[in-house]
Amino acid sequence: MRIFTVLGILFYSSVIILAGMVLIVFAFNLLQPQDISNLLNYAQSSSNSRIILGLSGLLLILISLSFAQLILGRLQREKTIAFATSSGEVTIALSAVEDLIRRLSGVIPEIKELRPDVIATKKGIIVDLRVVLKKEANIPELTSRLQEVTKTKIQEVLGIEEQITVKIHVAKIITADEKDRKKRDVEKDELTAPFSGYGRA
Amino acid sequence: MARKDDSRTDLGLIRIHNNAIAQTASIASLEIEGVKRVGKDIKSNIMEFLGKKGITAIRVETNKNEEVKVEIPLIIKYGFNIPEVSSKVQENVLQALEKMTNLSIKEVNINVQGIESLRDLQAGR
Numbered sequence: 060m061r062i063f064t065v066l067g068i069l070f071y072s073s074v075i076i077l078a079g080m081v082l083i084v085f086a087f088n089l090l091q092p093q094d095i096s097n098l099l100n101y102a103q104s105s106s107n108s109r110i111i112l113g114l115s116g117l118l119l120i121l122i123s124l125s126f127a128q129l130i131l132g133r134l135q136r137e138k139t140i141a142f143a144t145s146s147g148e149v150t151i152a153l154s155a156v157e158d159l160i161r162r163l164s165g166v167i168p169e170i171k172e173l174r175p176d177v178i179a180t181k182k183g184i185i186v187d188l189r190v191v192l193k194k195e196a197n198i199p200e201l202t203s204r205l206q207e208v209t210k211t212k213i214q215e216v217l218g219i220e221e222q223i224t225v226k227i228h229v230a231k232i233i234t235a236d237e238k239d240r241k242k243r244d245v246e247k248d249e250l251t252a253p254f255s256g257y258g259r260a
Numbered sequence: 261m262a263r264k265d266d267s268r269t270d271l272g273l274i275r276i277h278n279n280a281i282a283q284t285a286s287i288a289s290l291e292i293e294g295v296k297r298v299g300k301d302i303k304s305n306i307m308e309f310l311g312k313k314g315i316t317a318i319r320v321e322t323n324k325n326e327e328v329k330v331e332i333p334l335i336i337k338y339g340f341n342i343p344e345v346s347s348k349v350q351e352n353v354l355q356a357l358e359k360m361t362n363l364s365i366k367e368v369n370i371n372v373q374g375i376e377s378l379r380d381l382q383a384g385r
Contacts, residue, residue, distance in 0.1 A: 144350060146367070146368045147369040149371075150370070155373060162338055218344070
């Protein structure tokens, strides 16, 4: 796998260097548009060269896709919490932990919206919560409760004893007027059908 | 892809396809309470889009010693303890595969991709 990564990096470096060299050659006027035209004409002149060109293109696409999958897989692997059991390894995607925390907005009625961001470090798990609250909420009491609930839920569901830090950022507080206005806007949009009176006598 | 360790009997060869192993693992995983569904990957999404069903995102690998390694992506139901559910899935998959295929299972790795979404709940899936 490591050799494949090295080959992929070399491949991408060569392609980018080649593109850079072509641009420099163009800038210094060493290559004329006519030369490129001749080259393309030559490449398209016989069926053999066209097949080779097509296959090379396909190969390049396949290399790119497999390399992209390798990088994405690695990135995904880094965003997990892992532990080993007697039968194998268990990895939990951090997005799964985020899903779990998002559910907590249903438990605390004063929360209008909850956007979690979970980071796993060597010291433990850091949870960044961005919340939108309703006006009637008591912020110090609510945030403290939310921190406690989040921490307990993660420990309960993941069964981990590592340190969990919960940071809360109150992004917005929605007033009752704002809620009513939004509700009215939605209702208004639903009621007014475009061209509703069109075509009537 | 057919596996290399085809077992020969008096009547001929018996081949177990990797898909058969993956599907067995999928069924065994779903038997455990707390598992919502088997997760997906790019390949299974494309296959589903193309209308080909029954392709799971479960990866099956066999090493040189003919030992099988299974990797299962899972979506867990809300409210269940993930390590507990994962451990039960590992044991059930291990038992099911050993019972059904007589293969030597080296590892059953679980990758918890997510918790059931609200959309899943609303759809009652």
